[in-house]
Amino acid sequence: MTDARNILFIMFDQLRWDYLSCAGHPHLHTPHIDALAAEGVRFTRAYVQSPVCGASRMSFYTGRYVHSHGASWNNVPLKVGERTMGDHLREAGMDCWLVGKTHMKADDEGMARLGIRRDTQIGARVEQCGFDIWERDDGLRAEGPAGMYDPKGAEHYNAYLRARGYDSANPWHDFANSGRREDDPEELASGWFMKNARKAAAISDEDSETPYMTTRAIEFMAQAGDDPWCLHLSYIKPHWPYIAPAPYNDMYGPQHMLPVVRDARERQEAHPVFKAFMDGRIGRAFSRDEVREAVVPAYMGLIKQCDDQMGRLFAWLKQTGRWDDTLIVVTSDHGDYLGDHWMGEKDLFHDPSVKVPLIIRDPSAQADATRGTTCEALVEGIDLAPTFLEIAGGEARPHILEGRSLLPWLRGETSEWRDYVVSEYDYSMTGAAAQLGVPARQARLFMIADVRWKFMHADGMRPQLFDLAEDPQELVDLGTSAEHAGVIALMYERLADWARRPSQRTTLSDAQAEARRGKSADVGVLIGIYDPDELPPEQTAFYRGRPRPG
Structure with a gap:
């Protein structure tokens, strides 16, 4: 074991990399997350393996690319037999627990085929992405004429709200994610309608989702014994619905918004897939100024609430001595366009969507030399699982875990490192695929990015290319530029190299294979x-x- 006996793995949902004051936001002050960065390392080039919740998280949890684990979009099951962070850490002697969201869909068919019962310890872990559950809450109790999006979503939180007096069929929506109409205080002003984003949610701050999850995490850590543990504290916000409780709902206004990053040329010269997303309902909505002026201040308020809860959480860790023996990670599963590039939500590969904040504080003395520094290495979400395994004292498993441990960067050591990062997106279930008439097996996008260039391949279509040195805002698509044919060829070589990587022999290590020769x-x-x-x-x-x- 290193000096860090425990791991607190904090993930926010849909938090942009640049919406922290330590990352340069001029109006949104996040002093508690900034203080963590001042005691750790802030990675400035961290990318997720897919810019959508489910696929991105499955890569974080397995340490494997989407191409390897196969859970390529939301509610695509993670196949039975795919080893996760919890499996690796338990074998190294560290428990692995969850408070909050995973967005993991269990492989029901695979479990039934193999006779794996959910009421066993093995079955429960297979169903829950390898975690032991303190509380799972994927945070979406949306409902419509066809039923609920996730019948178990916010189940325990809804029971908590009813016990606190928020009585309705669905308190998650009716109180935590809705305000009230001014002309009729009994009528809902639903957070699903973005015109209501600046209203105060009809719930006290202390009972809203983010403080609730912080409380549940503290309750877990307070009862944790002497055995090492990893706790994945996975917050639902600042993900939509974009509505915050008072006082966070009106802390910010349009005057605090970052200037929108978009250009008319993006529409005029749009890649077909990019155009389909821009022309979709979400893209059209976030291209309107009144939508941004309602949503962005509310999004900022939700982040401010998240930072205040970090202050509460970190204070508890310090008071109880956990601060001194716990490695702390703060990151996000993807970003949010917020109108940049004529887009809303996530889905594609511009930095507002695919780049994420990543801050790691290692309490050990070996990390003292790097405290308060930034690291510009190209980092991927899959790097956390091998980092955690090394913290737990486990043997490296490069034949399974496709990421690389970040401990050398935390401890001031030089390390042979990657030249590029990879992200993928399966858009086969989106309206964009339907609009383009693309068959499901062809609706795939791949991103290769290095320090200078960002490249996107779309099956059956031309590529995209951006020069991040000359065009850091990614406004000029060079995918058809004859002058850049050499760069595009290099990126295709890298994509082919990556696609040929040995990723499927996971039951036998390289050392074991060589020993059989x-x-x-x-x-x-x-x-x-x-x-x-x-x-x-x-x-x-x-x-x-x-x-x-x-």
Whole structure:
């Protein structure tokens, strides 16, 4: 074990990398997250493996690319047998618990085929992405004429709200994510309608989702014994519905918004997939100024609430001594366009969507030299699982975990590192695929990005290319530029290299495979031997002389 006995793995949902004051936001002050960065390392080039909740999280939790684990979009099951962070850490002697969201869909068919029962410890872990559950809350109790999006979403939180007096069929929506109409205080002003984003949610701050999850995490850590643990504290906000309780709902206004990043040329010269997303309902909505002026201040308020809860959480850790023996990670599963590039939500590969904040504080003395620094190495979400395994004292598993441990960067050591990062997006279930008439098996996007260039491949279509040095806001698409044919060719070489990586032999390590070389004769397999004298006598002893007695 290192000096960090425990791991607190904090993930926000849909938090942009640049909406923190330590990342340069001029109006949104996040002093508690900034203070964590001042005691740790802030990685400035961290990318997720898919810019959508489910697929991104499955890569964080498995340490594997989407191409490897196969859970390529929201509610695509993570197949039975895919090893997760919890599996690796438990084998190294560290428990792995969840408070909050995973967005993992269990492989019901696979579990039934193999006879894995949910009421067993193994079955529960397979169903819950390898975590032991303190509280799972994927945070969406949306409902419509076809039923609920997630029947178990916010189930425990709704029970908590009813016990606190928020009585309705769905308090998650009716109180935590809705305000009230000014002309009729009994009528809902639903957070699903973005015109209501600046209203105060009809709930006290202390009962809203983010403080509730903080409380549940503290309750877990307060009862945790002496055995090492990893706690994944996975917040639902600042994900939509964009509505915050008072006082956070009106802390910010349009005057505090970052200037929108978009250009008319993006529409005029749009890649077909990019155009389909821009022209979709969400893209059209976030292209309107009144939508941004309602949503962005509310989004900022939700982040401010998240930071205040970090202050509460970090204070508890310090008071109880956990601060001194716990590695703390703060990150996000993806970002939010918020109108940049004529887009809303996430889905594609511009930095507001695919780049995320990543701050790690290692309490050990070996990390003292890097405190308060930034690291510009190209980092991927899959790097956290091997980092955690090394913290737990486990043996590296590069034949399974495709990321790389970040401990060298935390401890001021130089490390051989990657030249580019990869992200993927399966858009087969989106309206964009329907609009383009793309078959499901062809509706795939791949991003290759290095320090200078960002490249996107779309099956059956031209590529995209951005020069991040000359065009850091990614406004000028060079995908058809003859002058950049060499760069595009390099990116295709990298994509082909990456696609040929050894990713499927996960049941045997490289060392085990190499140990088997030339050993077949020791177990009596003598292919290609003409005369017994060609081999040492001991390898042919069983095949010479008279038959042995039975």
